[in-house]
Amino acid sequence: MGLVAGKKLFSIMALGAMIGLLLLPIAVSLPSLAIGADAPDAVKKEGEAKVEKGRDVYYKTEGIVVGAPAPKTTDGPRDYPRYNFESRVLLWFANQQHLYYGSFVLAVPIFCMVIEFMGVVTKDKAMAKRYDQLAYDFIKISLTAYSLTAILGGILIFTFLTLYPAFFGYLSSIFRPVMHIYALMFVAESGTLYIYYYGWDKMKEGFLKWIHLSMSVILNVIGTLLMFLANSWIGFMMSPAGVDEQGRYLGNIWHVIHTALWNPLNVHRILGNMAFGGGVVAAYAAYKFLASKTDEDRAHYDWMGYIAMALGVAFLIPLPFAGYWLMREVYAYRQQMGITLMGGLLAWLFIIQATMIGILFLSTNYYLWQALGRMRGAEKYQRYIKYLVFLLVCGFLVFITPHTIVMTPAELKAMGGQQHPVLGNYGVMSAKNGGINVIITTTVLSFVWYMRGNKVSTVSWSKFGNIFMGVFFGCAYLNIIWLAIYGYYIPANVRVGLSVPQVATTLSCLFFMFALNGVMMKGAKQMGPIEWGKISARSQYALIMLATAFTWMMGLMGYIRSSVRLFWHVNEIMRDNSPWAYTHTVGFAANMISFNVLFFWVSILFVFWLGSLGIKKAPVEAKAGVPGGAPQPAGGH
Amino acid sequence: MKAIMSVGALIGVVGLLLLVGMILDIVPSNTVRLVEGYMPVQMLLELALFVAGFAGLSYMMTAMGMTFPRFWQGILFWAFILLYLKFRVYPPIPFSVRAMYGTVSLVAVFMWVSANEEDWKKFKQPIMNILDAQTGMNKLLRYAYLIVLPILIGGFSYNAMVPKSEEPIELRTVHPAPPASTKVHGKTYTLQTSQNPYRVNPEGKYDQEYTNANIVEQGMGRLMKPNANPWDKDAQGYLKYVREGGEIFFQNCHFCHGDNLNGRGLHAFAFNPIPANFTDPGTIAQLQETFIFWRVSKGGIGLPNEGFPWASVMPPWEQHLTVDEIWKVILFEYWHTGYYPRTWD
Numbered sequence: 012m013g014l015v016a017g018k019k020l021f022s023i024m025a026l027g028a029m030i031g032l033l034l035l036p037i038a039v040s041l042p043s044l045a046i047g048a049d050a051p052d053a054v055k056k057e058g059e060a061k062v063e064k065g066r067d068v069y070y071k072t073e074g075i076v077v078g079a080p081a082p083k084t085t086d087g088p089r090d091y092p093r094y095n096f097e098s099r100v101l102l103w104f105a106n107q108q109h110l111y112y113g114s115f116v117l118a119v120p121i122f123c124m125v126i127e128f129m130g131v132v133t134k135d136k137a138m139a140k141r142y143d144q145l146a147y148d149f150i151k152i153s154l155t156a157y158s159l160t161a162i163l164g165g166i167l168i169f170t171f172l173t174l175y176p177a178f179f180g181y182l183s184s185i186f187r188p189v190m191h192i193y194a195l196m197f198v199a200e201s202g203t204l205y206i207y208y209y210g211w212d213k214m215k216e217g218f219l220k221w222i223h224l225s226m227s228v229i230l231n232v233i234g235t236l237l238m239f240l241a242n243s244w245i246g247f248m249m250s251p252a253g254v255d256e257q258g259r260y261l262g263n264i265w266h267v268i269h270t271a272l273w274n275p276l277n278v279h280r281i282l283g284n285m286a287f288g289g290g291v292v293a294a295y296a297a298y299k300f301l302a303s304k305t306d307e308d309r310a311h312y313d314w315m316g317y318i319a320m321a322l323g324v325a326f327l328i329p330l331p332f333a334g335y336w337l338m339r340e341v342y343a344y345r346q347q348m349g350i351t352l353m354g355g356l357l358a359w360l361f362i363i364q365a366t367m368i369g370i371l372f373l374s375t376n377y378y379l380w381q382a383l384g385r386m387r388g389a390e391k392y393q394r395y396i397k398y399l400v401f402l403l404v405c406g407f408l409v410f411i412t413p414h415t416i417v418m419t420p421a422e423l424k425a426m427g428g429q430q431h432p433v434l435g436n437y438g439v440m441s442a443k444n445g446g447i448n449v450i451i452t453t454t455v456l457s458f459v460w461y462m463r464g465n466k467v468s469t470v471s472w473s474k475f476g477n478i479f480m481g482v483f484f485g486c487a488y489l490n491i492i493w494l495a496i497y498g499y500y501i502p503a504n505v506r507v508g509l510s511v512p513q514v515a516t517t518l519s520c521l522f523f524m525f526a527l528n529g530v531m532m533k534g535a536k537q538m539g540p541i542e543w544g545k546i547s548a549r550s551q552y553a554l555i556m557l558a559t560a561f562t563w564m565m566g567l568m569g570y571i572r573s574s575v576r577l578f579w580h581v582n583e584i585m586r587d588n589s590p591w592a593y594t595h596t597v598g599f600a601a602n603m604i605s606f607n608v609l610f611f612w613v614s615i616l617f618v619f620w621l622g623s624l625g626i627k628k629a630p631v632e633a634k635a636g637v638p639g640g641a642p643q644p645a646g647g648h
Numbered sequence: 649m650k651a652i653m654s655v656g657a658l659i660g661v662v663g664l665l666l667l668v669g670m671i672l673d674i675v676p677s678n679t680v681r682l683v684e685g686y687m688p689v690q691m692l693l694e695l696a697l698f699v700a701g702f703a704g705l706s707y708m709m710t711a712m713g714m715t716f717p718r719f720w721q722g723i724l725f726w727a728f729i730l731l732y733l734k735f736r737v738y739p740p741i742p743f744s745v746r747a748m749y750g751t752v753s754l755v756a757v758f759m760w761v762s763a764n765e766e767d768w769k770k771f772k773q774p775i776m777n778i779l780d781a782q783t784g785m786n787k788l789l790r791y792a793y794l795i796v797l798p799i800l801i802g803g804f805s806y807n808a809m810v811p812k813s814e815e816p817i818e819l820r821t822v823h824p825a826p827p828a829s830t831k832v833h834g835k836t837y838t839l840q841t842s843q844n845p846y847r848v849n850p851e852g853k854y855d856q857e858y859t860n861a862n863i864v865e866q867g868m869g870r871l872m873k874p875n876a877n878p879w880d881k882d883a884q885g886y887l888k889y890v891r892e893g894g895e896i897f898f899q900n901c902h903f904c905h906g907d908n909l910n911g912r913g914l915h916a917f918a919f920n921p922i923p924a925n926f927t928d929p930g931t932i933a934q935l936q937e938t939f940i941f942w943r944v945s946k947g948g949i950g951l952p953n954e955g956f957p958w959a960s961v962m963p964p965w966e967q968h969l970t971v972d973e974i975w976k977v978i979l980f981e982y983w984h985t986g987y988y989p990r991t992w993d
């Protein structure tokens with residue numbers, strides 16, 4: 012009893028210490044903020060004549076100039092020291108690898124939190140143990156990746172300092188307090204993560220488990236704040252605020268952080284990281300599944316892959332909507348930036364992006380259809396898959412149709428002008444909104460089929476429920492397609508607003524149909540258990556494809572977001588005068604992204620391999636009754 | 649079920665015969681026309697009908713004991729899509745887009761034939777039969793493939809590598825990003841905030857909603873709003889400016905952009921590409937009025953670096969028209985096409 016009380020006390024102290032660590036950066040940052048606030052007073056004391064005021068380029072408020080103007084760089088070793096290689100490419104590589112690992116280690120703890128919570132609240136003890144083991148497996152994978160993230164972060168900073176000293180000096184002069192908070196929060200994140208991981212066995216039951224779960228919440232709060240702070244730097248580079256036209260800091264750190272694009276970037280990145288993290292863990296599970304030698308292992312990794320895929324897709328579904336919001340804000344911030352992205356120089360990259368999004372959804376649907384194969388009773392749905400393929404592909408074809416078509420002058424002449432009567436209509440946003448919403452609604456339908464694959468509803472109103480669901484989906488498709496057509500008859504700004512009812516339709520399908528299906532399937536008759544592990548190898552390749560497409564798309568979107576600044580380090584404030592201030596060709600960019608993707612996957616295979624070294628010992632430990640033994644697959648979903 | 653599938657089969661057979669007939673010129677090619685303006689939806693509907701038709705046909709053949717092998721179903725359906733895109737849709741779709749569509753269709757066929765184990769086995773069977781070569785015929789085919797496939801691959805490689813004198817493909821940037829501001833007749837206009845001074849309500853104030861309510865209901869001037877006739881000699885304010893814009897358009901622009909504003913004017917086909925088609929939803933409908941103001945003022949010669957391959961011969965109209973005339977002609981273009989200029993709020 013005394014031992015338990017001691018453990019409780021220790022846990023509460025540990026939790027308190029972590030909260031203290033969390034608050035520490037804020038406390039430490041207060042003096043620096045205060046210095047920022049005092050500085051103008053100090054200037055005032057020296058005499059009013061020396062006070063210089065500037066106008067915020069974004070907020071249009073007046074502020075006292077407390078920073079130096081953005082440096083006017085020149086091409087030379089002072090501002091752009093270099094190796095005999097393109098510095099921008101080196102930075103691109105370092106940045107991208109850091110971002111891949113950063114996203115992964117920020118996403119996985121969120122999954123752990125969700126899965127651990129599911130384990131804690133599940134009444135079925137066997138299931139609870141399985142969920143707990145799965146969460147533990149997840150965090151184990153991310154731990155090695157965490158060290159690599161820190162190493163890559165160091166490499167990134169050194170790359171900035173050595174190759175772009177003038178730019179980095181300016182950025183750090185503006186974000187000085189933020190960068191310090193960032194570094195301190197990283198310490199808090201590391202401490203929390205290690206206690207969370209190494210305390211898993213010690214805090215596995217009762218009240219201590221709740222303390223452990225609370226730690227995962229704290230871990231994720233710190234992680235998310237870390238990301239928000241890092242986002243403020245890129246937000247500032249794209250849409251600067253808090254500085255005057257010369258780039259002089261005006262003393263308001265909140266303005267510098269809270270730029271026009273900060274919040275859309277935050278939302279988009281959280282969802283993107285989660286989807287990416289789910290994809291990577293699913294690929295890990297697929298790799299382990301394919302390499303498994305026993306049915307037991309196959310069953311476990313099949314289940315793991317399914318859970319990771321489901322979590323990733325749960326965040327993939329709202330991702331395009333967050334993307335639309337970001338683009339809308341980009342257009343609102345600078346029209347020419349929006350046009351450069353979607354109609355001009357970078358438009359073709361967006362077509363590639365649309366293709367990748369389509370691949371993500373196609374892979375997800377394909378996986379779910381394959382997964383129907385491990386359920387007895389799901390055959391009744393399988394014969395209709397061809398119609399879902401048709402719907403998906405029609406949405407996909409419209410979604411990827413380019414507005415700017417690659418063609419020879421002869422083809423241009425044969426077409427009778429730049430605008431094609433079919434392709435021209437598919438190439439604009441109204442049709443594309445329809446396309447992507449059809450794709451997402453079809454994915455929801457596939458999920459619904461999957462969830463009822465081996466079940467037969469026993470509720471008295473099941474026939475009515477099935478008809479209602481069918482009609483609901485039918486109306487949803489009609490509404491989405493009708494709005495896509497109607498969009499051509501109304502002003503462009505109203506048309507943009509049409510995405511709201513389209514999205515609402517899609518989300519209604521998601522929430523109402525999932526909920527209704529859940530109610531209908533409560534106490535349903537099972538035609539047979541889910542035979543975990545008895546799934547085709549093709550399904551696992553679909554998971555690997557899903558993860559690869561995520562990785563490629565992240566690289567692509569990062570490149571697009573960065574290159575939309577064109578020849579600016581900080582948009583309209585600090586010009587890039589290096590020899591590399593031009594936009595790469597689409598081909599070069601695609602090769603570079605592919606290289607980054609390849610490097611990431613090779614390195615993460617190393618991480619997986621390291622993780623497997625620990626797992627090999629597990630059966631021995633399991634026999635001895637130590638947690639961490641091979642888990643049994645779940646019987647439900 | 650059988651009745652539905654029979655109807656599907658009938659549609660499939662009729663559709664297929666019509667398509668083949670039109671391709672081979674047995675049936676007049678305008679028997680089932682793709683109507684401009686409705687083509688995008690028409691194309692998707694046609695494809696949906698064909699899918700329903702093929703599904704019905706397959707069902708009926710199976711019911712009659714004439715099962716069509718899944719392998720050939722997949723291959724022929726893909727070939728059908730390629731032929732449809734090549735021969736049915738007019739004007740011709742450029743190869744790059746057909747290649748994209750063809751690849752996606754191939755993926756779709758793969759997803760369909762491998763969606764479950766049973767179908768996948770059926771699809772693979774002819775391939776496995778040839779690889780296993782248990783019969784004389786299959787053995788012969790295996791040898792034939794052994795010889796033909798390398799030759800085909802070699803031929804494709806040779807064709808890809810051999811130097812050609814074809815025109816290079818162009819990735820044209822149709823709407824390059826505009827500058828933040830533009831200077832016309834000595835005055836600087838900020839594109840983000842400038843407004844058309846003639847887009848006004850009866851009180852003379854800038855009012856997009858009022859002017860939107862007075863444009864023609866459909867493109868190409870087909871349906872004019874009641875009591876909103878710019879050619880009425882008593883028309884005042886916005887409608888009067890539209891008329892003045894129209895006069896300027898027909899004095900200067902319609903030679904190239906056409907009297908229906910569809911880019912098919914008298915001189916249009918001397919250029920490649922032909923002038924912009926304002927009735928297409930991908931041109932002025934998705935741009936701000938200030939973007940058009942900048943493009944009209946500066947012409948083809950004023951395209952920015954980004955506007956590769958700068959294939960525009962439009963004169964810089966600031967050398968021929970006043971600022972007011974440019975704004976008025978833009979007003980007319982939106983009125984006549986039935987589109988609204990883009991705004992961001």
